[in-house]
């Protein structure tokens with residue numbers, strides 16, 4: 001019962017606001033708050049259970065709207081102490097929800113098309129949301145080193161958040177990531193280790209390290225702090241609804257790596273319904289993968305409940321998890337809400353990156369290309385209804401994955417600095 005001892009030792013001093021306990025997603029058994037991630041009875045994944053705020057929805061809305069312009073406005077719904085906004089953290093969130101009318105025209109969407117642009121976060125991806133919460137959990141449990149297994153964006157987010165919080169960081173990535181992601185993971189001054197293998201190898205290595213004295217006192221944001229980390233993705237659901245005027249979108253398209261983000265956005269919508277902050281209406285959740293790493297999409301299409309691991313081979317490296325931990329839960333949610341999971345190939349990913357840039361002036365990373373690519377495909381297939389409100393996530397910044405578009409995005413002409421040369425290039429308006 002080693003795991004339970006940890007919980008007993010740590011809970012007395014733990015203040016994570018409305019978080020009441022950890023509960024098993026499979027058997028429902030409850031555990032005291034601690035750095036636990038698997039159920040001691042059935043090994044199912046644990047998630048945070050809450051004492052959600054009492055009071056009227058109108059009061060809660062007012063309290064949220066009076067909060068800071070970042071995820072801490074939702075502190076009453078997150079596993080963080082009430083004074084979280086005063087602590088040194090990277091304070092992500094409240095990114096733009098862009099009404100994408102040009103893109104809507106191009107895709108024949110009439111019901112309202114929005115891009116939730118998470119490239120605007122401090123380290124330019126959605127990962128800042130989950131890491132900011134994990135930092136608070138790490139502080140509460142007394143960890144002094146922050147770590148993770150990462151497909152790239154997480155490593156940068158952990159590096160930055162640890163620097164700001166005054167913690168040591170040591171993060172692990174596959175050795176062959178994009179230059180932009182490697183530099184962003186290293187520049188904040190923490191330790192960065194490239195592992196010779198793919199993400200699934202990195203993840204396996206980290207699981208071993210956690211059980212070894214070498215990793216003692218380390219908070220792995222996506223392993224032993226995973227239940228807390230995951231809750232950060234709920235803030236996407238909260239923000240989207242608040243930015244739509246406290247309304248659920250009819251349809252939302254979400255990229256899938258481990259599937260955590262998708263499951264927690266659903267959890268966020270459900271909480272808002274339960275609290276009476278939004279009207280209880282049906283919504284559909286769609287999942288997006290790259291064809292070269294599409295284990296969840298393959299299972300969805302085959303009607304399977306289990307996800308068969310794949311060996312990733314795609315330019316969408318931030319989504320390249322061949323054995324996604326939350327895959328089965330993603331399948332449940334897509335089926336329960338009437339959504340779907342689909343995939344696009346690398347060429348379609350590049351086309352979609354350029355489509356978003358050309359129509360809306362938003363340069364997304366490959367994960368954004370995957371999400372918009374799948375959106376386009378599902379609209380054309382009649383699966384996504386163009387007459388309903390649709391939100392598409394752009395979860396990262398295109399500057400991190402320049403290689404995807406650099407071959408086809410170059411200077412139109414290179415000329416001598418003279419009007420004659422410019423005229424000769426044929427680009428003048430007259």
Ligand SMILES: *Cc1c(COP(=O)(O)O)cnc(C)c1O
Nearest residue numbers: 153257258259260261367395396
């Ligand atoms: C990590 C990541 C995701 C999805 O992550 P999940 O593991 O499914 O929660 C999506 N987009 C980007 C850019 C990411 O870095």
